[in-house]
Amino acid sequence: MKKQLILATCAAMLTLVGCQETEVSKGTGLTQPELQAASHLPPPANFSDVSSPAGRVALAPTKYITQVFEYSPAPGQFINKLPVYAAGNNAAAMAAKAATALVGKTNGLVCLGAFGGYIVVGFDHTIANVTGKDFKVYGNAFADWSEAGIVMVSRDVNGNGLPDDVWYELAxxxxxxxxxxxxxxxxxTKPSPLNADVPWTDNQGNSGVVKRNSFHTQASYYPQWQGNTITFTGTRVWPNAYDSDPSATEHWVAPAYAWGYTDNVVNTDTNATFDISWAVNASGTPVTLTGIDFVKVYTATIQDAGWLGEVSTEIAGIEDINIP
Known part of the structure; x- marks a missing residue:
């Protein structure tokens, strides 16, 4: 116990005043390896080394995504392109590519594909549930073209820094x-050949395909790092896209839903922002969360929009709007 206390004391001394090894070793009773270990104990997570008389200083939290934990898209015309798949990439490699596109910014772009395709991201702080809206999810929607995504949130209740606690849908x-x-x-189901339409079936007795089109000619619309089948489960909203002028050249529109979905309205619209107080549990019962640490976004509908291809949510970034 005495040696453990000395180790902790040495670590604190080194952190605070930058002692030389010989200065703290006198009279400690520590072996050289123990002293070396003490001098390399990691600092607190919210501190950073700086070369200044002040020593270590607290880092201000960033308002943007700092980590992508998982990227698991459904098939679609931008899959294997946003981000780009390279032969041999696995799920971790693709999540890292999604992180490159999204971390620290709101002008990246990652495609989630058809219904269910999702991404899970985290932050360097807890996004607080304040009065009013709490965060914004950026997409690439424009007037009369919504590709809505459902937003889910989670709190790091067990404190392990991983998104493995209960998820809540923002209703x-x-x-x-x-x-x-x-x-x-x-x-x-993975198509054969790979460059064919991607077949799907659902638990409502329906079936169909994610169709290829002439505008996107990559090797496959199926995420090539995945197995032979991929299954997604969630809330499916009613399809909102329709051909507004079927008597002439196809003119597809997809009006925005009223509120509560990402990639649903232009990013400058107040309805691109979200309130943690909208959270409900799996039974649809509202829950009270003081803040959230993780966000999951997934495509909310399954629909083909003619020459425009499948409806698929894109995400460009997330911002904690209550950090200056």
Whole structure:
């Protein structure tokens, strides 16, 4: 116990005043390896080494994404392109590429593909649930073209820094719509050949394909680092895209849902922001969260929009709007 106390004391002395090894070793009773270990104990997570008389200083939190934990898209016309897949890439490599596109910014772009495709991200601080809106999720929607994504949140209750606690859906305007399907599940199958349409079946007895088009000619629309099938389960909102002029050249529009979805309105719209107080549990019961540490976004619908291809959510970044 005495040696452990001395180790802790040495670490504190080194951290605070930058002692030389010979200055702290006198009379400690520590062996040289123990002293060396004490001098390399990591600093607290919210401190950074700086070359100044002040020593270590606290880092201000960043308002943007700092980590991508998982990137698991459904098939789509931008899959294997945003981000780019290279032969041999696995799930970790693709998550790292998604991180390159999104960390520290709001002008990146990552595609989630058709229904269920998702991304899980984290921050260097807890986003507080304050009065009013709490954070913004950036997409690339524009007037009359919504590719809505559902937003889920989680708190790091067990304190391990990983998104392995309970997830809560932020219930948007369509959550209680009679046409919304909760616990909707869809399975996509790797096509053969790889450059064919991607077949899918769902738990409602439906089937279809994610169609290829002439504008995107990559080797496959199926995420090539995945296995032979991928299944996603979540809330499916009613498809909102339609051909507004079927008598002439196709003119597809997808009006925005009222509120509560990402990639649903332009980023300057107030409805691109989210309130943690919208959170509900798996039974649809509202829950009270003082803050959140992780965000998950997934594509909310399954629909083909003619020559425009499948409806697929894109994410460009996330911002804690209450940090100056």
């Amino acid at each position: 948007g305007s369509e959550y209680s719509n009679v046409n919304t399907i909760h616990n909707y599940s869809i399975t996509y």
